Every structure is written in structure tokens, then in C-alpha cells.
Amino acid sequence: MYSEKVLDHFQNPRNVGEIENPDGVGQAGNPKCGDIMKIYLRVEDDVIRDIKFKTFGCASAIASSSMATELVKGKTVEEAWNLTNRAVAEALDGLPPVKMHCSVLAEEAIHAAINDYRRKKGLPVEKEESHDELVEHHLHGDEEEK
Amino acid sequence: MYSEKVLDHFQNPRNVGEIENPDGVGQAGNPKCGDIMKIYLRVEDDVIRDIKFKTFGCASAIASSSMATELVKGKTVEEAWNLTNRAVAEALDGLPPVKMHCSVLAEEAIHAAINDYRRKKGLPVEKEESHDELVEHHLHGDEEEK
Amino acid sequence: MARQVYLDYAATTFTDPRVVEAMNPYFTRSFGNPSSIYSFSEENRRAIAEARKQVASVLGSAPEEIYFTGSGTEADNWALQGIASKNRSKGNHIITTKIEHHAILHTGQFLQKNGYDVTFLDVDAEGRVSLETLKKAVTDKTILVSVMFANNEIGTIEPIAEIGAFCRERGIYFHTDAVQATAHVPIDVKAMNIDLLSLSAHKFYGPKGVGALYIKKGVKIDNFMHGGAQERGRRASTENVAGIVGLGAAIELASSRMASASERISRLRDMLIDGVMKAVPHAKLNGAPSGERLPNNANFSFIGIEGETLLLDLDRAGIYGSTGSACSSGSLDPSHVLMAIGLSHELAHGSLRLTLGEETTEEDIQYVLSVLPGIVKERREMSPLWEDYLKSFDKGR
Amino acid sequence: MARQVYLDYAATTFTDPRVVEAMNPYFTRSFGNPSSIYSFSEENRRAIAEARKQVASVLGSAPEEIYFTGSGTEADNWALQGIASKNRSKGNHIITTKIEHHAILHTGQFLQKNGYDVTFLDVDAEGRVSLETLKKAVTDKTILVSVMFANNEIGTIEPIAEIGAFCRERGIYFHTDAVQATAHVPIDVKAMNIDLLSLSAHKFYGPKGVGALYIKKGVKIDNFMHGGAQERGRRASTENVAGIVGLGAAIELASSRMASASERISRLRDMLIDGVMKAVPHAKLNGAPSGERLPNNANFSFIGIEGETLLLDLDRAGIYGSTGSACSSGSLDPSHVLMAIGLSHELAHGSLRLTLGEETTEEDIQYVLSVLPGIVKERREMSPLWEDYLKSFDKGR
Numbered sequence A, B: 001m002y003s004e005k006v007l008d009h010f011q012n013p014r015n016v017g018e019i020e021n022p023d024g025v026g027q028a029g030n031p032k033c034g035d036i037m038k039i040y041l042r043v044e045d046d047v048i049r050d051i052k053f054k055t056f057g058c059a060s061a062i063a064s065s066s067m068a069t070e071l072v073k074g075k076t077v078e079e080a081w082n083l084t085n086r087a088v089a090e091a092l093d094g095l096p097p098v099k100m101h102c103s104v105l106a107e108e109a110i111h112a113a114i115n116d117y118r119r120k121k122g123l124p125v126e127k128e129e130s131h132d133e134l135v136e137h138h139l140h141g142d143e144e145e146k
Numbered sequence C, D: 001m002a003r004q005v006y007l008d009y010a011a012t013t014f015t016d017p018r019v020v021e022a023m024n025p026y027f028t029r030s031f032g033n034p035s036s037i038y039s040f041s042e043e044n045r046r047a048i049a050e051a052r053k054q055v056a057s058v059l060g061s062a063p064e065e066i067y068f069t070g071s072g073t074e075a076d077n078w079a080l081q082g083i084a085s086k087n088r089s090k091g092n093h094i095i096t097t098k099i100e101h102h103a104i105l106h107t108g109q110f111l112q113k114n115g116y117d118v119t120f121l122d123v124d125a126e127g128r129v130s131l132e133t134l135k136k137a138v139t140d141k142t143i144l145v146s147v148m149f150a151n152n153e154i155g156t157i158e159p160i161a162e163i164g165a166f167c168r169e170r171g172i173y174f175h176t177d178a179v180q181a182t183a184h185v186p187i188d189v190k191a192m193n194i195d196l197l198s199l200s201a202h203k204f205y206g207p208k209g210v211g212a213l214y215i216k217k218g219v220k221i222d223n224f225m226h227g228g229a230q231e232r233g234r235r236a237s238t239e240n241v242a243g244i245v246g247l248g249a250a251i252e253l254a255s256s257r258m259a260s261a262s263e264r265i266s267r268l269r270d271m272l273i274d275g276v277m278k279a280v281p282h283a284k285l286n287g288a289p290s291g292e293r294l295p296n297n298a299n300f301s302f303i304g305i306e307g308e309t310l311l312l313d314l315d316r317a318g319i320y321g322s323t324g325s326a327c328s329s330g331s332l333d334p335s336h337v338l339m340a341i342g343l344s345h346e347l348a349h350g351s352l353r354l355t356l357g358e359e360t361t362e363e364d365i366q367y368v369l370s371v372l373p374g375i376v377k378e379r380r381e382m383s384p385l386w387e388d389y390l391k392s393f394d395k396g397r
């Protein structure tokens, strides 16, 4: 069911934990659908120097968190904002169709953390799409045949 | 499915054949339901001295014919008239419920042959029930649970 | 032990020992629920995927278009009821034939009772549905046509490709009950424009109690078996892993030898038909000529005798066949198929179906030919119908 | 090879090797169609009759009241749909519960779409339906009550005898899905006033793909599977002889050892429950206390972690269990059963079901106890929910 990469990131998740006094914190998901992801950022010179996550959720949620944090670490905030769920899923060598929403969650949580960072810095905040909008936006067409 | 007796009378039917210039001939059944039974009688002093049958039909029809002829041979015409399908079936150690109508057929054919004999003799003819009436009459209750 | 000649392969086949062997690990060793995510069920998931591929490759479909069921009957029930209810808003008219298996016929009657309009098409004297008859029956409310691939009693093969092309053109779903045809004659759901197809493992040396429904991608159909999310949410019940593996192994085996088996078996079948027609006076062959019927099917009517009688006499000689007579089925009417091809009640009640298979030999056929004519003769002699028939026949000359 | 501990017996069991042995002759040797009249099928007919007796004797019914099906799901579909349509003129109201298996739940929803009024009863925090709740739901249109014998997720045993007595008194048909209970706990359809009962072979060491529906004599029910006249005209499809024989052999074996197995297994299960509750902080046991649940069922919730995660971590340790988490089923909502007993979404998503069986040993349980607490601890440490929970918990004190 899962790719080797997913299993690796699930079993040995990178960047697990918290950052004390983070520059930005964001959370996405809710207990109803069974996934909650929390992202902590340390930003210096507009670059993400450190990132940590805590995730409640299934294997693909944990692997997506791990992979997403890897992908944005060292990137500028701007670049991190543009990380799509598809990029996360691709970096994991794919996710089962029913699990794509987990990668959406990672995108959301990072957006939330970045906006928190911007808010703290007094920078203009970007519009966050809701989870449903993101799922609609990114996954439209995938489940047509259900 | 069939008792030993049924199989015996099916495999070695008694009284098969025709009687030349019979005193009475009767037929029952029709091709539609797959059973036709023809009975030939030789009657002397109101006693059935000889009886033969020809039957198109399933094993229980043939066995019923064979058993019925055995049962009425040597009996008075009156006694023969009163032979019931149940007596035939019992003498065969029973018939499967769906096959009970075959024993009814034997009763009918004997009635028809006796009435033919009476008609020829100028005797009053008894009322024959139709096959459906007989089935209704004799089997009512058997198939309730179908 | 006396000779035993099994000639009822169309009723059911033995399960090929290689198929049983393929199934065996899935009872005691790899028994996990394939819908569970743990690695223990990985082998089962793979085995089911493999079986799906095996079926797909024989039908010319994609594996995702194959759904396993608990029988051919279930596949038939699903196809008709699922299409009917899902497409109710488009129309309530269904067309099928008078010679379908009871699994279609009775489901059709059930739908009639539930507000659907079901047409049962006539067939010709050899059991063939004509495209013309079908065309005349179609209305703008027709949502489904269901015509069997080959008939189980008389073996006649229907013009499936023609019907498929017509239905596709008219945008009407086309289902075929291929329970008798699968792995016996070539099938290509794409080339033949088939939207749904039923099959059953025990007709091609697989186990009983497992079948499949092919559903072309995009076909709108409701579920029949409601419950868990097995078969991608379309057919509930814990997967019968061993049975599904058996179906897959059997369909692969049977189709790999289809050409040679069909040649060998139809040769024996023709020998049987020729022999019977020669040795039994006034015998009648029911169904289509050799090239247009299933390779393994022979069906005769012997005027004057009743089928059950014949079966029991043959049984005593160790020969196992079947009949369209009412008596053997518990109903009072003889085979609807034989009636539909225009047989009289007498002939329909006097039918004998002999269907050949993998273990049938030339000796078997010769044995049947040495036994059958005598039985027919003896039983005819005690038949009032035969007497009448001969008289009218003589008069007719 | 690493240790393998299968603890998902409620999902499916292995087929007992003695059962496989009983089935084997019916694949290759005695393979005839049991509905044929020839002597070749005599052994098959007898084998099916014997299986029917074996089932009847375990349920306390007459053999003629047992009808074989292709799965537990089919038995459930048949019971609900067959009673509903046959008794439509008497009423259109059906009562069942919120904790039924999907085979009942989804069939109930299907009936709702087709003009029936279906009430899904609430249950208490341990998953028990109360007679009071049922009584309140009954109307003069109620034609059927369907309450499962024991729940498949949390193992809670329902007050079947009480419900049966009430339904009988009110003249309402009573069906119970006993798929999890059959041959695991004592059942007596007469004493318990059960009119219909579903069971499935693969839950008591029989093969997958075969089940049965008990229908009390006289109960008015329509057919579900339309076609041939098998099962005395009530369930079409060529009989799955090997499967039916397997079901019979399995039910006999399992019930003959039921008392001792139940004692042994519930002891191990209690050891597991005690061990987990001690070793894992803030663990919750779902379902009823030991005496009122299936002997083999343990179901926990671990706040802060998600079930699929847990399954995969256990899988790596060779332990196979199941969860009520949505993630493992492909839907987004967690187990309807856990929600119905009032669990929060967090707890429902964090559930773990471990079900024991014939091959479970004390070492297995000890192994689980040596592995599980560490896994829970580690995953909790990376969970934002656990963090929040601990904070609120500390505040609460």
C-alpha cells in the first residue's frame, strides 16, 4: 500500500519535536478526520533555519509531515509558501488516493506557521485556503469514479 | 430420493403392455405436465381378472402405475374404484411430495378405465374428479409451505 | 466398480487438482483478511490482484473492471438489479430473452414486479436471438439488454458481437451471461462491445461458490451486496481468497488449453451426435449445428419417453446426464428453453442433455452409444405416446 | 523468522486443517451438482444434509430451517430485504441499532432509500441496547427488529433473549446477526425466540465465502438471490458443496470445544487487558466488562495516537491487530461503533482491537505486553494531541 519512502519517513520521521520560542507556529487538521499537524518554525533572514513538527495521524500524515519539513528546511519563507501537497506526495513516491488529503494537511500547516511568523513580524498575511478548498483544489478529479 | 420399492417398480414394472379387446380402457394425464397413463382392463364377474398399463412419465409415474395395477388385480370393480392415491403411495413406501400427483394419475386412469367398462356394459357411470380436483382433494396441505 | 461416464460438465465440473493446489495455502497458512493493512495479508492482497489479472486477460478487460462474487447467479442478479435501479431515471425497460438461465429469468420477473418493463425476446428454432427482433423491441426507455453468450441447455451461441455493436451505438448497456461460454469459447469484451459479463468458476474446473462480474469502467450500476468496502466498495463480504485464487488459476488453465480442448471435445461430441442420430429412430437434435454451439454440448429429444426415466436408466448404467423434463426440477413445466425453440411438450419432456469435458474419452462415447439406444427402445415400448406417435407417423406417410 | 502474533481472529480465522480435510473430497472426487437426480450426486446431497444438521444442532433449530449463503453479508442482506419486501403490506418500519456491522447498516440505509422507515437505536456507553429504548421505538408499523448478537468491534453481547421474548410477544420478526457469536457463545434460537439468524463460517475456523441464514419455519420472507431452485427454492446458485461441508465441520468442531476454548481464551484476554491497562497510562477499555463480552475480544483506545500508526508499528513487531480508525478503512469517519458508545473522535481514531483465538498463547500475550507500551509511548511523544491532553489533564486535577 505505501511506498518505501513513506514507510521510511513514517518509521524514522525527520524533524520531530518542538522549537522553544518559535518564530512561527501553525496547526492544521482536526480530530474529527483523524489528523492534526503542528509546525514550529525558526526563521532567520527570511530563511527557514529550523523546522519541527508534531503530528497525530496515520502513517501518511506522519510521513508527509516529515517530508514536508525536509523540503522546506533551508528554503526562504516565500519558497516554503509555494510548496504544494503534490510536491510532498511526489517526494514520497506517491500516496494512495484516499491518503492524498494528508499531504494537503502538511501544506496547510506550513501556511499556518508562515502566516503566524508574518503576523508576529507585522508583515502582510497571505490568504489561507481552508482544508476543504485545498482538497477540492488539489484533488479534484481523483475520486471521480467512487 | 426414491424408496427401494419405487425403484424396483420403476426398473421392473409389473403388468406393462396392452390387452387386446379389453373390457375397459382409460387414460389420464396429458403431455403438458409430462405424464400420461393408459390402463387396460379384463373384467369377469365384476372382478378385475387382468390389467395392463402403458405409461409415459417419470419414475414415480411408472412405479405408481405398476403398483396400482398390482393392487387392483383380482379385486372387484367396486374395490378398485376405491383405491386411493395415498394407498398407492404408501404401498411404494412413499413418494417425494412433488411427485404425489403421479399417484393421483394412477387413481384417475383406473377410474377412467372402470367407467369405460361400465359404459360398455350399460351400467351407471360414476363421477370422475378432474386431475386438479383430485390433487386439490388429496394433497391439500402438503405443499402449504412452498 | 462399473464404468462411470460423467456427461454433465455443463452442470458443474470437477475442480482441477492444480487449482485445488493453488487454493490450498489460502485456507490454513495465508488466511488473513485482505482488507486489513498489516503485512500478514500482503500475500492475500497480491493473490487476489493476480486472479483479477488472470480473469481480465481472458476477457480482454482491465483488471479493475473485474469484481468477484459468490456465484454466477449473484453476478446475474447484480447486473440486472444494479443497472435497473441506478438507471431508473433514464428508463424502466429491460430486454432479455426467453432462453436465459433462471438467474436472469427470475431476476427479470422480480424486476417486473417492482415496476420495470421487461421484454423476453423470442428465439428461432435453433435458439438464436436475432438482431432484428431485438431492434424492434428497443424503445427510448430501454436501459439494458441482457443476452446470454451461449445457452446452457442447447449450447447455441448467440450473436453477441452484433448485439454489442448495436447496443453501443444506441447507448444502451449490454450485459451477457457468459457462465457457460467463459474459457470455452473466445471472448473479447472490447471487440464485442460488452458492458457487463457474468461468469462462474465451477463451469471451467474452478471451485463452486465463486463467480465474477465484469463491469466496464464508467458503467453506472448500484451495489447488490451491501456492507463492507470490499472489491473497492462495490461488493461487500470478506473476500473468499481461496475461491478467488481458484477462479483465477482455473480460468488461466482452461483458456490456455481452450483451442485444443475445444477441438478434441467437439470431435467427440460430434461422434456422439452422429451415433445417437443413427442408432435411435426418430431422435431429434436440439439447438444449432456443430459450429454454432458450445463444443461440449449435445441435446436430444426422444419422442415417447420422459427425461427423468431416461436419466435414471442411464444412471443404472453409470452414465450421468441431464434433462429438460419438468420432473427432475420439481416444477410441472418442462424446460422453458426447449419450449422457446418450439418443441412440443412431449419432446421437451423427453430431452436429454449430454455435456462433455476434460475427462471424456472416445471409449466413454462408445459406451454411451452401446447403452442408450436399448434404453430408449425399452422405455418407448411401454409408452402410450410412442404408440400414438408411430400411428400418426405411419398415417402421415 | 521473527515472532508472529495474529490477534485479528474477529476479522477472520484460519481454516482448521481438519475442516480443509473434510472439504477436500468435494473438489475433485465428489463434485456432482447436488440438485441433479443421478446417484453420482448422492454423496453430495448427503454431505449437505449432514452440514445442515450440524448447523441446526448448534442453533437448536430444525435442519430445514437452515439455508446456506455465500457469506455472512449475504445472510444479513437477505434477512433485511427479504422480510422488508415480503411484509410491506403489514408495515414499513424496521428497527436496528447504531452499532451493527456495515452489512446491516448499509442494507438498512438502502431500505431507507427505498421507502422504508428505519430506526437505528442508540446504545449505552458499553455498547448495550436496552429493551426500554427498543420498546419506545416500536410502532404498529414495525415489521422487523434486527439486533446483533455480539458486536464485532467491542465484543459486547446484547440482551438477545429479552429482545426475542418482547418481539415474539408483539408479533414482530426478530433477526440477529450472530456472525461474531456463533460457535463462540451458546445460542438457542428457540429459547431466545429468534426468527432469523445470520452466521459466517470464516469466523469459527471454516472457509471464507460461505454463511447461512436460519429462518424459523413459517416466517414470511422473499428470496434475495433469484435463479435456480436450490435450497428448496429459496436461495439460487449451484451449491458450494465443499464450502458447505466446511461450514458444517467447522461449526461442529468449534462448538464441541466452545466451553473449554472460551475459558482458555477469555483468561488470556483478561491477562492482556489487565496488562495493557497497567502498562499504558491513560488507556481506555472499550466495551463491556469481561463476563458480558465475547471471550476473545479486547478493544482499547489510546488517547493521542492514531490507530493506523499503531497497527503499522505493531506490524513491524509481527503483531497483527485492527483499529476503528478511519484511516485504515478508506473513509474519513472513525468507527460508527466507537462513536455510538460516546467516544470522542480522538479516542475513536486511537482505538486498537485485539482478538484472540485457537493459536493464541500466553507467550503471545506477554510478547504484546512487552512491545505495545513502548510503541504507544513513542508515538505519543510526537503527537500534538497528547501534549494538549496532558496539559488539560494536569489542569483538571
Ligand SMILES: Cc1ncc(COP(=O)(O)O)c(C=O)c1O
Residues within 6 Å of the ligand: C236, C237, C238, C239, D011, D071, D072, D073, D074, D076, D101, D103, D148, D150, D151, D152, D177, D178, D179, D180, D200, D201, D209, D211
Ligand atoms: C457482525 C458481523 N456481521 C457480518 C459480517 C460479514 O460477514 P462476511 O464477511 O462473511 O460477509 C461480519 C464480518 O465480516 C461481522 O463481524
Ligand SMILES: Cc1ncc(COP(=O)(O)O)c(C=O)c1O
Residues within 6 Å of the ligand: C011, C071, C072, C073, C074, C076, C101, C103, C148, C150, C151, C152, C177, C178, C179, C180, C200, C201, C209, C211, D236, D237, D238, D239
Ligand atoms: C447460463 C448460466 N447462467 C448462470 C448460472 C448460474 O451459475 P451459478 O450456479 O454459479 O450460480 C448457470 C449455471 O448454473 C448457467 O449455466
